[in-house]
Amino acid sequence: MTQTTMRPTLTSVLTPHARIDLFRQMLRIRRIEEEIARRYAEQQMRCPVHLSVGQEAAAVGACCVLRATDQIVSTHRCHGHYLAKGGSLNAMIAELHGRVTGCCSGRGGSMHLFDAAAGVLASVPIVGGNVPLAVGAALAAKQRRTNDVAVAFFGDGALEEGVVHESANLAATHGLPMVFFLENNRYSVYTPLDQRQPARPIVAFADAHGMPARSVDGNDVLSVREAMIHAVARARRGDGPSLVVAETYRFLEHCGPADDDALGYRPAGELARWQARCPITSFEAYLRELGELEDAIIEAFKTTIAAEIKLAFADALAAPVPAPETAQEGVYA
Amino acid sequence: MPELARALEPRIISAAEAIREATVAAMERDERVFVMGEGATDPKGIFGTTSGLRERFGAHRVLEMPIAENGWTGMAIGAALCGQRPILIHQRVEFSLLAMEQLVNNAAKIHYVSGGRHRAPLVIRLIVGRGWGQGPAHSQSLEALFAHVPGLKVVMPSSAADAKGLLLAAVADDSPVVFIEHRWMHYASGHVDPEPRAVALDGPKRVREGDRATVVATSYMTLEALQAAEALAAAGCAVDLFDLRVLRPLDVGAITASVRKTGRLITVDTGHATYGIGAEVCARVTSAAFEDLRAAPVRIGLPEHPTPSARSLAEGYYPRSPQIAVAVGRAAGVSATVLEEVCAGLARERDAMPLDIPHPSFKGPF
Ligand SMILES: Cc1ncc(C[n+]2csc(CCOP(=O)(O)OP(=O)(O)O)c2C)c(N)n1
Numbered sequence: 001m002t003q004t005t006m007r008p009t010l011t012s013v014l015t016p017h018a019r020i021d022l023f024r025q026m027l028r029i030r031r032i033e034e035e036i037a038r039r040y041a042e043q044q045m046r047c048p049v050h051l052s053v054g055q056e057a058a059a060v061g062a063c064c065v066l067r068a069t070d071q072i073v074s075t076h077r078c079h080g081h082y083l084a085k086g087g088s089l090n091a092m093i094a095e096l097h098g099r100v101t102g103c104c105s106g107r108g109g110s111m112h113l114f115d116a117a118a119g120v121l122a123s124v125p126i127v128g129g130n131v132p133l134a135v136g137a138a139l140a141a142k143q144r145r146t147n148d149v150a151v152a153f154f155g156d157g158a159l160e161e162g163v164v165h166e167s168a169n170l171a172a173t174h175g176l177p178m179v180f181f182l183e184n185n186r187y188s189v190y191t192p193l194d195q196r197q198p199a200r201p202i203v204a205f206a207d208a209h210g211m212p213a214r215s216v217d218g219n220d221v222l223s224v225r226e227a228m229i230h231a232v233a234r235a236r237r238g239d240g241p242s243l244v245v246a247e248t249y250r251f252l253e254h255c256g257p258a259d260d261d262a263l264g265y266r267p268a269g270e271l272a273r274w275q276a277r278c279p280i281t282s283f284e285a286y287l288r289e290l291g292e293l294e295d296a297i298i299e300a301f302k303t304t305i306a307a308e309i310k311l312a313f314a315d316a317l318a319a320p321v322p323a324p325e326t327a328q329e330g331v332y333a
Numbered sequence: 334m335p336e337l338a339r340a341l342e343p344r345i346i347s348a349a350e351a352i353r354e355a356t357v358a359a360m361e362r363d364e365r366v367f368v369m370g371e372g373a374t375d376p377k378g379i380f381g382t383t384s385g386l387r388e389r390f391g392a393h394r395v396l397e398m399p400i401a402e403n404g405w406t407g408m409a410i411g412a413a414l415c416g417q418r419p420i421l422i423h424q425r426v427e428f429s430l431l432a433m434e435q436l437v438n439n440a441a442k443i444h445y446v447s448g449g450r451h452r453a454p455l456v457i458r459l460i461v462g463r464g465w466g467q468g469p470a471h472s473q474s475l476e477a478l479f480a481h482v483p484g485l486k487v488v489m490p491s492s493a494a495d496a497k498g499l500l501l502a503a504v505a506d507d508s509p510v511v512f513i514e515h516r517w518m519h520y521a522s523g524h525v526d527p528e529p530r531a532v533a534l535d536g537p538k539r540v541r542e543g544d545r546a547t548v549v550a551t552s553y554m555t556l557e558a559l560q561a562a563e564a565l566a567a568a569g570c571a572v573d574l575f576d577l578r579v580l581r582p583l584d585v586g587a588i589t590a591s592v593r594k595t596g597r598l599i600t601v602d603t604g605h606a607t608y609g610i611g612a613e614v615c616a617r618v619t620s621a622a623f624e625d626l627r628a629a630p631v632r633i634g635l636p637e638h639p640t641p642s643a644r645s646l647a648e649g650y651y652p653r654s655p656q657i658a659v660a661v662g663r664a665a666g667v668s669a670t671v672l673e674e675v676c677a678g679l680a681r682e683r684d685a686m687p688l689d690i691p692h693p694s695f696k697g698p699f
């Protein structure tokens with residue numbers, strides 16, 4: 001079984017300080033997205049937003065083992081990946097506000113986030129369309145011998161797209177340094193997995209393409225990190241791609257700021273069960289048990305994060321909007 | 334008689350409701366008709382257009398689809414070859430780009446290459462997004478791509494009544510019909526015949542009469558053009574306004590006849606002007622009525638760049654009624670001062686609502 005091909009090693013040992021930082025990063029993403037949700041009704045962010053509240057451990061666990069020159073390619077639900085990889089908060093918030101200071105100069109909105117300096121190569125709003133771009137980033141790394149890796153983030157829904165299977169075949173055949181990172185949050189918009197795919201372990205997808213895989217508790221940041229360490233090490237060694245499946249859950253609506261449990265597409269109690277397994281509160285409890293985290297530290301984090309968020313929103317609102325006459329610029333390179 | 338019924342009992346519903354009604358009627362009438370799409374059975378029911386269908390017709394006729402557009406389009410074609418009549422739905426035109434291969438290589442050609450033995454009676458409903466910063470990959474109006482391909486029929490309704498009637502005709506048609514709905518058109522309300530009466534896929538509809546110029550618009554732009562035409566008429570410049578409706582096969586007969594009378598042609602595209610639908614209309618009409626044209630035809634459409642997300646950029650992106658009025662008025666020789674007044678009136682109406690939302694009830698996001 002593919003599950004056993006990646007074994008933990010000593011590289012996965014973490015200092016308490018590093019553990020606490022994983023907590024801080026998840027908390028930061030949560031707070032940022034909560035602020036987006038809270039202020040969305042003010043109608044200053046006039047673009048669709050796909051929040052990843054509940055899925056922070058996947059983003060942080062995956063990106064914490066990457067270096068700045070490693071490339072990630074994300075999806076419509078890109079905020080968490082972008083932030084975890086070190087994307088600029090100010091450039092993201094400005095982009096959501098349609099400002100010139102946005103990472104896409106206001107042209108992309110929330111589904112096109114990228115940050116070249118942080119190794120966020122691109123985010124793509126067409127499902128599955130980002131995955132071959134990561135294969136290409138891995139190809140470039142191999143051709144240029146940078147020893148960098150590429151990570152394709154995608155959802156359970158994207159696994160249904162032919163291009164994702166084509167990408168896996170390409171990456172495996174060419175032994176490319178990349179990781180297919182699948183966040184299985186069980187839904188494509190409002191449609192549950194069992195209406196879209198047969199009952200079989202999603203992780204078996206990797207078998208068909210001859211790559212190792214591991215399925216982990218995507219709400220446990222340490223498990224995600226552990227799986228990524230092996231997948232990334234394999235890629236850097238030149239041994240080819242791997243699949244990591246993070247089992248997780250989206251707390252808010254597919255697109256927009258609200259809770260959507262009232263729509264009735266989630267079985268009763270499902271949301272509450274997953275909320276009880278919140279990646280942040282459960283990791284907090286674990287760190288408290290270890291005696292590594294206490295109220296004072298959390299409060300300090302919250303204060304710093306709040307200040308950073310406040311500044312990002314203030315900067316965005318103060319920034320100029322793109323001048324209409326610039327709209328036609330840049331169609332060609 | 335329909336006029337009388339209308340006067341007695343107007344039945345005002347939105348185009349989105351009309352589309353649902355047409356679907357129900359087509360499914361009731363013909364067991365071979367079935368619906369498929371990503372979200373076809375979800376609580377939002379593709380902007381309400383498929384709500385309740387599964388409860389009514391069962392899961393075997395209302396199929397939820399995985400995100401695998403080319404795959405399920407091919408599947409639909411295969412079923413159609415065996416006599417079924419699928420209605421495929423994509424919540425954005427862009428998602429159907431993944432199915433272009435099946436549509437263009439199989440659906441559009443199979444009747445022709447089989448010497449007329451095969452039929453692929455599909456309807457592909459595509460929804461054009463616009464507004465709320467959806468940006469470059471969720472708002473394109475790509476009808477020209479489909480209209481380029483012989484073997485596909487391409488239809489774009491602009492009213493609730495036509496949405497119902499044309500969809501019924503599309504379902505009854507034995508060829509693949511690409512049925513493009515502008516998301517803002519979904520909000521257009523009007524009287525809709527309660528009976529399931531098809532509106533033939535046989536060409537443009539004149540929605541306003543006049544002799545100063547001929548204006549041809551598609552889909553939602555017909556509504557913008559109508560506002561412009563009404564304001565111009567009030568200023569003494571009545572024009573013929575056509576809602577093109579059926580982009581392929583293209584019948585410009587009535588438009589040509591109108592241009593023979595007016596000598597002036599202005600097209601208003603929902604998509605890009607370059608290589609757009611208006612370009613084809615202008616070319617055909619110019620060839621047919623060159624000697625009757627008194628001015629060069631004018632094309633209005635989207636500019637030469639993708640849709641930017643930022644509101645400040647998107648506002649100038651879409652032509653609105655004042656720009657249409659200016660282009661039409663100029664062609665028809667309306668004086669600059671009169672045109673200024675016409676535009677000021679239209680702009681006042683326009684500015685009463687934010688430019689990136691389709692309807693006052695809209696609170697974002699799509
Ligand atoms: C090709 C394509 N088809 C359909 C859509 C509409 N769409 C946007 S997000 C989404 C669901 C994607 O599900 P998944 O990959 O599991 O990601 P999640 O939203 O759960 O994060 C769909 C169907 C799209 N953007 N692109």
Ligand SMILES: [Mg+2]
Pocket residue numbers: 155156157183184185186187188189
């Ligand atoms: Mg999902």
